[in-house]
Amino acid sequence: MSKLYTFLKYFFITFWTVFVVAPFLWAVSTSFKDFQSVNSKVTYIPWLDFEPTLEGWRVLIKSPAKGGVDIVEPYFNSIFVTCTASLISIVLGTLAAYALSRFTFKAGFVRNNDITFFFISQRIMPPIVLSIPFFIFLSTIGLLDSLLGLVVVYIVLLMPIAVWIMVDFFNRVPKELDETALIDGCNPYQAFYKVVLPNSIPGLIVAGMFCIIFGWIDFFFAFILTFTEVQLLPVKVVALNSSITPWWSLSASALVSVAPLIIVAFIVERYLSKGNLSGALK
Amino acid sequence: MNLVGEKISYKPDEQFHLNDVSFNFKKGNLYTILGRTLSGKTTLLKTIAGLLNPDQGSISFEEKDFIKIPVWERNVAMVYQQFINYPHLNVYENITFPLEQRKLSPEQIKKDVNEALKTVGLVGFENRKIQELSGGQQQRVALARSLAKKAKILLLDEPLVNLDYKLREQLREEFKRIFSEGLSQDTILIYSTTDPQEVMELNGEVIVLDEGKVLQKGPAKEIFENPSNLKVAEISNDPPMNVLKGSKNSKNLNFENISLEIPNHFKNLEDKDYNFGIRASEIKLDKDGEEFEIELAEISGSETLLHLKRGNSKIIALIEEVMNFKIHEKVKINFNANKFYAFSEDEKLVSSPYGGTNG
Numbered sequence: 001m002s003k004l005y006t007f008l009k010y011f012f013i014t015f016w017t018v019f020v021v022a023p024f025l026w027a028v029s030t031s032f033k034d035f036q037s038v039n040s041k042v043t044y045i046p047w048l049d050f051e052p053t054l055e056g057w058r059v060l061i062k063s064p065a066k067g068g069v070d071i072v073e074p075y076f077n078s079i080f081v082t083c084t085a086s087l088i089s090i091v092l093g094t095l096a097a098y099a100l101s102r103f104t105f106k107a108g109f110v111r112n113n114d115i116t117f118f119f120i121s122q123r124i125m126p127p128i129v130l131s132i133p134f135f136i137f138l139s140t141i142g143l144l145d146s147l148l149g150l151v152v153v154y155i156v157l158l159m160p161i162a163v164w165i166m167v168d169f170f171n172r173v174p175k176e177l178d179e180t181a182l183i184d185g186c187n188p189y190q191a192f193y194k195v196v197l198p199n200s201i202p203g204l205i206v207a208g209m210f211c212i213i214f215g216w217i218d219f220f221f222a223f224i225l226t227f228t229e230v231q232l233l234p235v236k237v238v239a240l241n242s243s244i245t246p247w248w249s250l251s252a253s254a255l256v257s258v259a260p261l262i263i264v265a266f267i268v269e270r271y272l273s274k275g276n277l278s279g280a281l282k
Numbered sequence: 283m284n285l286v287g288e289k290i291s292y293k294p295d296e297q298f299h300l301n302d303v304s305f306n307f308k309k310g311n312l313y314t315i316l317g318r319t320l321s322g323k324t325t326l327l328k329t330i331a332g333l334l335n336p337d338q339g340s341i342s343f344e345e346k347d348f349i350k351i352p353v354w355e356r357n358v359a360m361v362y363q364q365f366i367n368y369p370h371l372n373v374y375e376n377i378t379f380p381l382e383q384r385k386l387s388p389e390q391i392k393k394d395v396n397e398a399l400k401t402v403g404l405v406g407f408e409n410r411k412i413q414e415l416s417g418g419q420q421q422r423v424a425l426a427r428s429l430a431k432k433a434k435i436l437l438l439d440e441p442l443v444n445l446d447y448k449l450r451e452q453l454r455e456e457f458k459r460i461f462s463e464g465l466s467q468d469t470i471l472i473y474s475t476t477d478p479q480e481v482m483e484l485n486g487e488v489i490v491l492d493e494g495k496v497l498q499k500g501p502a503k504e505i506f507e508n509p510s511n512l513k514v515a516e517i518s519n520d521p522p523m524n525v526l527k528g529s530k531n532s533k534n535l536n537f538e539n540i541s542l543e544i545p546n547h548f549k550n551l552e553d554k555d556y557n558f559g560i561r562a563s564e565i566k567l568d569k570d571g572e573e574f575e576i577e578l579a580e581i582s583g584s585e586t587l588l589h590l591k592r593g594n595s596k597i598i599a600l601i602e603e604v605m606n607f608k609i610h611e612k613v614k615i616n617f618n619a620n621k622f623y624a625f626s627e628d629e630k631l632v633s634s635p636y637g638g639t640n641g
Contacts, residue, residue, distance in 0.1 A: 176366045179333050182353040183360050184427070185383035190354075198370040 024255075031056045031252035038247050056248025060256070069246075071236050071253050078216065078233040079260070081147060085154030086211035090204065092155075093162025098192060100163070101170035102178065116167055119160040127220050138225055145229045153221050158211040165210065169203030170196070209268045213261060233257050284308050285330070285348075285435060285470050290339030292325055292494075299325040300336065301494040309434075310467040312486030314502070315474040318517060322494040323474035327437045330472065331358050343435070356435075359428035363440040365420035367412045367427070373399075374408040377427045384431075398430035401460055418449040425460075432466070438473045442480070454480060478518045482506060490514050507636035512629040515559050521587060523623070524565075524597040526558045535619070538593040540572050545619040547635055556632065559623035562587070565599035568616035579607040590615070 029046065030038065037043050037050035046052040062068020096119070099105075100112050134153055135144070143149030173196065181191035197204075222232035231239075237257055240250045285307040292300040300322050307313055315323045328334045330341065332353035341348040348356065359380075367376050377398055381391045399405050402422040412420060421441060428436055441457075442450045461471060461484070473484060481488055481502055488505045490497040497517075498510045509515035509523075516522040528537025531553050535542045574590035574597070581587075586601040590613070599615060607613070624633040 174364060174366065176362050176364055177368070179328075179331075179353075180360070180362070180366050180368075182333065183331055183356075183358060184380035184431070185354050185357075187352070187354050190383075195368055195370075199368075 027251040027254055030247055031249075031255060033248050053248075056246070056252045059246070059249045060253055069236070069240060069249060069253070071233065071256070074231045074233045074236040075256070077147060077230060078257075081150045081154060081232060082212055082215035085151050085158055085215050086208060088151075088155050089158035089162045089211050090208055093159045093207065094166050094197075094200070094204065096159075097163050097166030098170055098196065100167050102175065116163065119163045122156065122160045131221070131224050134221065135224060144225060145227045147230055149225060150222065150230070150232070153225060154215050154218070157218070157221070158215055161210050161214060162207045165207040166200070166203055169200060169207075173199060205268055209264060212264055216261060285341070285343045287330070287341045288339055290326075290329060290336045290341065292329060292334060292336045298322075298494040300329065303339070303491075303494070303496055305489065305496075305499075307470045307472065309470055312461055312471045312473065312484060313489065314481045314484055314486050315472065315489045315491055316476070316478065316481050316505075316517060317474070317491035318476055321491045323491055324439050325494070326491065327360065327439050327472065327474060330435065331360050331437055332356050357431070357433050358435040358437060359431045359433035360437040361421070361424045361428050361439065361441045363443045365417055365424060365444065367420055367423050369412050371412070372408070373404065373410050373412065373415070373423055376412065376423055377430050380427060380431045394430045394432070395426075398426040401429055401463070402426045403456070416449075418445055418453060421445065421453070429460070429465075432469075434468055434470065436465070436469055436471045438471070440475055441473075443476070454483060458484065478506075478520045481518070488518075490517055492517060508631060508634045509623075510631050512557060512559065512625050515623065515625070515631075519561060521562045521598045521600065523559045523561055525625075526560065526595050526597065527555070528558050529553075529555045530624075535622070538595050540592075540617075542617060542619045542622075545622055545635075547620075547633055547637070548622065548624060551624060551633055555627055557625040557627065557629060559625055560597075560617055560621060562598045562600035563602075564618040564621040565597070566616050566618070567599075567601060568614055571614040571616035573612050573614055576607050576609055576611045576613060578609065579605075588613070 029044065032046060032052035032054070033043065033050055034053045034055055043049035059068040060071050063070050100116055103112075105112050105115060134156075138144045138149045138153070141149075143152065177199070178191050178196060181195040182188070186194055217234065218232075219234040219238065222235050223238075226232065226235065234257070237250070237253045240246060240253060285305075287303060287305045290300050290303045291298065303322075303326060305313075315326060317323050325334060329336050330348075332348070332351065335349060368379060371379065374395065377395045378391050381394060386394070396405075399408070402425050404419065404422050404426060407415070407419070412423065415423065421444075425438075425441070428438075442453055445453060465471060471486075473480075473486070475481060485502050487500070488502050489499050490505060492513055498505060498514045505514065505518050509518055512523075512525060516525075526537040528535060530536075530544065530548065530551055533541075533544070535544060535548070535558065537558060572592070574592045576588060577591050577596070578589040579586060580589075581604050584602070584604060586603065586605050586607075588599040588601060588607065590597050590599055621635050623631065623635065626632050
């Protein structure tokens with residue numbers, strides 16, 4: 001029984017690992033191939049099966065005038081939009097979540113839980129429903145096809161995630177901790193940034209990670225709300241897939257676009273296992 | 283110069299959490315608030331701290347209207363029943379936190395913190411993380427933080443309730459020492475608890491609270507000897523005082539077909555129906571006694587608690603040795619009539635073995 005269990009365990013772990021890692025390896029090897037090695041026959045091993053070339057990578061930083069695809073500008077656009085929107089969402093979302101967790105709001109029939117739900121309901125709607133209102137809104141205020149416009153839209157999309165995660169997090173931090181800070185001479189703002197915030201780092205990291213992931217991978221709004229002036233990375237990568245697909249540079253650009261998320265995941269994973277709150281608060 | 287509360291009421295929902303509570307706490311004294319869970323003890327302490335604002339009534343301290351002063355300027359200290367410390371700071375930083383908040387000089391802070399650490403017995407633990415400490419040690423840190431502040435009002439909200447039995451005993455002993463040595467004559471100490479034994483041991487002025495109302499105030503001994511009504515008698519005894527509905531006539535006390543000789547302190551009592559009260563410890567096993575049926579027998583430490591039944595009356599007897607009984611077994615017991623209390627039918631104290639009456 002236990003032998004079978006061990007076998008099955010390792011079998012599925014191996015299966016899953018191959019399933020996840022194989023496309024990556026395939027993309028890595030494809031990014032070093034040229035037209036010949038992709039289109040003639042199936043090739044696997046560099047130097048034996050095919051002669052590796054850096055051409056697929058080189059075109060990524062070459063300007064279109066010289067036959068390149070230049071993903072550098074969209075790359076920095078994406079970094080700017082994602083980081084700015086995530087940062088603002090986390091700051092505003094954390095403040096909103098703290099208020100929703102600690103104070104009681106009453107407005108007609110509306111209570112704290114209803115307000116939290118209003119935030120989350122932004123994510124329940126399919127994005128397509130929001131696309132037309134967003135388009136009209138941005139065109140009215142003249143921010144279509146601009147970085148600022150995208151930042152505004154992404155804040156709307158990311159803040160519910162931050163509020164949702166942080167409300168849940170703050171609800172698990174005992175109210176007595178804030179009260180003790182007040183008794184110990186902090187005014188409510190000091191209690192928040194001297195006591196509550198330093199103890200909320202794990203929650204902030206999780207919320208930040210989700211914001212960055214959802215902001216980074218968004219294709220839909222980046223596609224609808226921009227045309228020629230501004231392009232974000234996901235749109236640029238997908239645009240590579242034209243009549244003759246350059247598989248080598250498509251693979252290379254796919255790899256560089258997931259790289260930041262992999263780095264984020266590694267940092268966060270380390271931090272999360274270190275900064276564990278449980279046990280600190282009874 | 284006292285902490286005076288007048289007619290404080292707090293009613294956030296349908297129920298009163300505090301109902302017309304008044305008090306006058308003098309400096310240098312220890313006050314205990316005795317009440318069951320949800321009796322309003324925590325609410326009262328939070329109101330004094332300033333975390334809650336009462337709907338009605340006033341609180342003044344040193345002739346100033348306390349309600350107008352925000353929590354962070356009141357200079358009170360509070361220890362919660364949960365072990366509340368700052369998890370992101372180590373032991374030393376936890377204790378310095380309120381002192382730094384008040385911008386004391388570094389030398390003063392160092393002196394005060396070391397003194398507090400010594401008082402609670404945590405010297406050598408300065409650099410430990412809070413998470414690495416046991417529950418008892420965490421509560422000591424919270425207490426040290428409160429002591430180091432040298433606050434004029436020190437509030438302790440059931441500080442021992444979440445500790446296991448042995449630690450509770452040990453810390454309770456230390457509390458007595460800390461309260462007598464570690465506090466200045468300027469301090470008002472208010473200690474809330476559900477445990478009558480703690481109240482008796484701390485031996486301060488007691489306020490008995492139930493459903494937000496003050497039932498009785500007085501020295502611990504007075505509360506124990508002359509509880510002003512049945513409710514106080516139940517709250518201030520563990521196990522709660524037994525109540526037997528019965529009557530007195532010219533010859534006997536009668537309840538549940540049992541007749542007892544009239545004890546001396548009942549001689550002048552009117553002949554009528556009463557609620558008789560008797561402590562669990564004043565009931566003894568006796569071969570020639572009255573027959574009761576055992577409903578439950580629990581052994582607690584070196585004592586046995588017998589839950590007994592006869593007719594409509596259920597009582598608890600405390601036997602001071604470990605004995606095994608079977609459920610539904612019949613036992614014979616004897617009441618110490620000299621320790622009987624008499625409460626009127628509206629539950630007010632009429633006569634106590636210690637001579638107290640209530641009107």
